Amino acid sequence: MRKEPIGRKHPEYDILSIAVPKFFHKIPRVLVVLTPVQKAHHDKLQGILKYARQHGPWDVQTLEGRTYISQLGVLKTWRPDGIITRDAERTRELLRMSHLRTPPMVVLDSIADAPRHRFVVAHDPQSVGEPVADFYMRQGLRHFAFVDAVPPMPWSSARAVSFEARLAQNGYACARYVPVSVDDLGQEQAHMRRWLLALPKPCGLLAALDLQAKQILDTCLSAGIRVPDEIAVIGVDNDELLCENTTPTLSSVLPDFEGGGYLAAELLARLMQGQRLDPTTLTYGLRRIVHRQSSQYTPRVLTRLALNAAEFIRIHACAGIGVSDVAQHLRVSRRLAELRFREAFGRSILEEIQARRLERVCTLLRETALPIGEIGRLCGYQAETYLKVLFKKRFGTTMTEFRRNGCSQ
Numbered sequence: 001m002r003k004e005p006i007g008r009k010h011p012e013y014d015i016l017s018i019a020v021p022k023f024f025h026k027i028p029r030v031l032v033v034l035t036p037v038q039k040a041h042h043d044k045l046q047g048i049l050k051y052a053r054q055h056g057p058w059d060v061q062t063l064e065g066r067t068y069i070s071q072l073g074v075l076k077t078w079r080p081d082g083i084i085t086r087d088a089e090r091t092r093e094l095l096r097m098s099h100l101r102t103p104p105m106v107v108l109d110s111i112a113d114a115p116r117h118r119f120v121v122a123h124d125p126q127s128v129g130e131p132v133a134d135f136y137m138r139q140g141l142r143h144f145a146f147v148d149a150v151p152p153m154p155w156s157s158a159r160a161v162s163f164e165a166r167l168a169q170n171g172y173a174c175a176r177y178v179p180v181s182v183d184d185l186g187q188e189q190a191h192m193r194r195w196l197l198a199l200p201k202p203c204g205l206l207a208a209l210d211l212q213a214k215q216i217l218d219t220c221l222s223a224g225i226r227v228p229d230e231i232a233v234i235g236v237d238n239d240e241l242l243c244e245n246t247t248p249t250l251s252s253v254l255p256d257f258e259g260g261g262y263l264a265a266e267l268l269a270r271l272m273q274g275q276r277l278d279p280t281t282l283t284y285g286l287r288r289i290v291h292r293q294s295s296q297y298t299p300r301v302l303t304r305l306a307l308n309a310a311e312f313i314r315i316h317a318c319a320g321i322g323v324s325d326v327a328q329h330l331r332v333s334r335r336l337a338e339l340r341f342r343e344a345f346g347r348s349i350l351e352e353i354q355a356r357r358l359e360r361v362c363t364l365l366r367e368t369a370l371p372i373g374e375i376g377r378l379c380g381y382q383a384e385t386y387l388k389v390l391f392k393k394r395f396g397t398t399m400t401e402f403r404r405n406g407c408s409q
Helices: 039-055 069-077 088-097 126-138 154-169 185-198 210-223 257-272 304-319 323-330 334-345 349-367 372-378 384-395 399-405
Strands: 029-033 059-063 082-085 105-108 119-123 143-147 175-177 203-207 231-236 251-255 280-284 286-290
Touching: 029 039, 029 088, 029 257, 039 059, 039 257, 082 088, 082 257, 088 105, 105 257, 119 257, 126 154, 126 203, 126 231, 126 251, 126 286, 143 154, 143 210, 185 210, 203 210, 210 231, 257 280, 304 323, 304 334, 304 349, 323 334, 323 349, 334 349, 349 372, 349 384, 349 399, 372 384, 372 399, 384 399
Parallel strands: 029 059, 029 082, 082 105, 105 119, 119 280, 143 175, 143 203, 203 231, 231 251
Antiparallel strands: 251 286
């Protein structure tokens, strides 16, 4: 069966978008099986409702929590035309109990280890692990750790693998927390306390989600571990109610959950219209890392010379500067500039210039439709061929594939 083309970018969400029907013959009834009280699921629901407002009207109803029995009577008179759910098996069981056929269904961030469903929208774990690893390495950190969700979940393990892989590319190891008692908070916190105290410091730590990061901050506070001076902490979800009320305030990755919900609704629209599609898995990325006090680590070894070099590179990397330009700006010899910079950040000046240039290349690929040659010129690369080779070596994909797939690096 021919696979339907999926390729244009949605102008707001910067994710893969798909052609959708212009109209329905009746108002579609869409059942959303999420738990909107959780911040991530609330954002996904917002994305679904936004699509419904723009392309509807849709009659959207939600089933919240895990207890569906009391709501079965509603479904017997309100029969959904389409479903967006996180737990496909549990949702099918719900429909069987209501003696209903299974309508078109899209699984949004499946709870299963490996999605076995035909139509899936999933968060790309690389868009969490890799940017956090890059941020910590730019800060000059050399020790790293990851704390899984408790109990461990497939999406948590995927984030860990992404974080560890990026660090390994640069020659760094990553400690990983293994819980001992998920049912006894007191015993678990004592175990975590010992593990945190034993970590080499200073350390950059990524927690699988904000709730786990809060437990880490609470444990550090009770153990006398200084955050972020000894352990810098970043969570995932950017639950503002939680992040703004920890000590210190919690930095967090903000995935594009709303965009994921929008994309799931877009895919479901095609299915409800009766379009025949091959099994499809679409991914969405992140919006940004929201930095608060818990990630504001400042290396004690940084000299004013190294800080000035880093700032000069940040501003002028795409202007075609080289190592000699940095040394000239600092008014020191090239050798001294290289020595102080490597002492402070653990990498060379040239490596920092390349990292900043490629960071800008990724941004322009994601956010503009500029030709690749023009992007290279704007980022300080005179030879397009050289940039393409460098990009493929760094990211493992071509610039065209990166843009087409809507990757977040």
